[in-house]
C-alpha cells in the first residue's frame with residue numbers, strides 16, 4: 001500500500017528531525033538506506049519514489065531478482081549490499097552494488113580487489129565492526145578495527161568510506177548507545193591516521209529499534225526496514241545465521 005509506506009516515511013522523517021534537533025545536527029546529514037529483505041520490488045519502488053533511492057539488500061540472489069524486476073528504473077536506484085557476503089558471491093555483487101557495507105574479513109577484501117581489478121572498477125565499502133560483543137554477529141572486533149583498515153587500505157580498488165555496525169539487540173538503551181559511541185570513537189581514531197584511500201565519511205548504524213540513538217551518536221546512514229515497510233514474515237535468522245530475530249524485542 002503506497003499510502004502506508006508514505007505515512008511510515010513521514011513518521012520516520014519526524015523522528016529523524018527530533019533526534020537531530022536534540023544534538024544539533026541537520027537531517028540532511030542522515031541518509032536513509034532502505035533495508036529491503038523480504039520486501040517485493042513494487043513496494044521498494046514506492047519508497048524510492050518518495051526520495052530514498054538507496055536500497056540495502058542482504059542476499060545476492062534476492063537483490064538480483066529485484067534488480068531485474070526494476071530494470072526500467074535502474075537509473076534512479078542505488079544498491080548497497082548490507083548482508084553477510086560469501087566469498088563465492090563477490091563477482092556478482094561487483095556487478096550491481098555501488099557500496100558494500102559489510103566488509104568483515106581480509107579474504108573478502110582480497111577477492112573483491114582482485115575482481116575489481118579484473119573488471120577495471122573501484123568500489124565504495126564500509127568496514128563492519130562488531131560493537132555489540134555478540135558472537136552471533138559478524139564484524140571485526142573493535143580492538144582490531146584500526147589494524148584491519150590499515151591492511152585493507154593497501155587494496156587500492158576499494159574506497160574505504162567508513163564503518164558499519166549492527167547495534168546490540170536489547171532495550172537496555174545505555175548499552176545500545178555505548179556500542180554506537182564506540183563506533184564513532186573508532187572512526188575518529190582511524191581518521192586521525194590519515195591513511196591513503198580511507199575517508200571516514202560514514203557511520204552506518206541504527207535500525208528500526210534504535211535509529212534515534214544512532215543519530216544522536218553521529219550516524220550518517222541509518223538502515224530502515226520495518227519502520228518503513230512494516231513487520232517481516234520471514235524470520236531474520238534466514239538472513240543472519242545464528243540469531244533469532246530483530247523483532248524479538250517487541
Ligand SMILES: *Cc1c(COP(=O)(O)O)cnc(C)c1O
Pocket residue numbers: 035037058082083166207208209223224225226227239246
Ligand atoms: C534487516 C536489516 C536492517 C533493518 O532492520 P529493521 O529492524 O527492519 O529496521 C538493517 N541492517 C541490516 C544489516 C539488516 O539486515
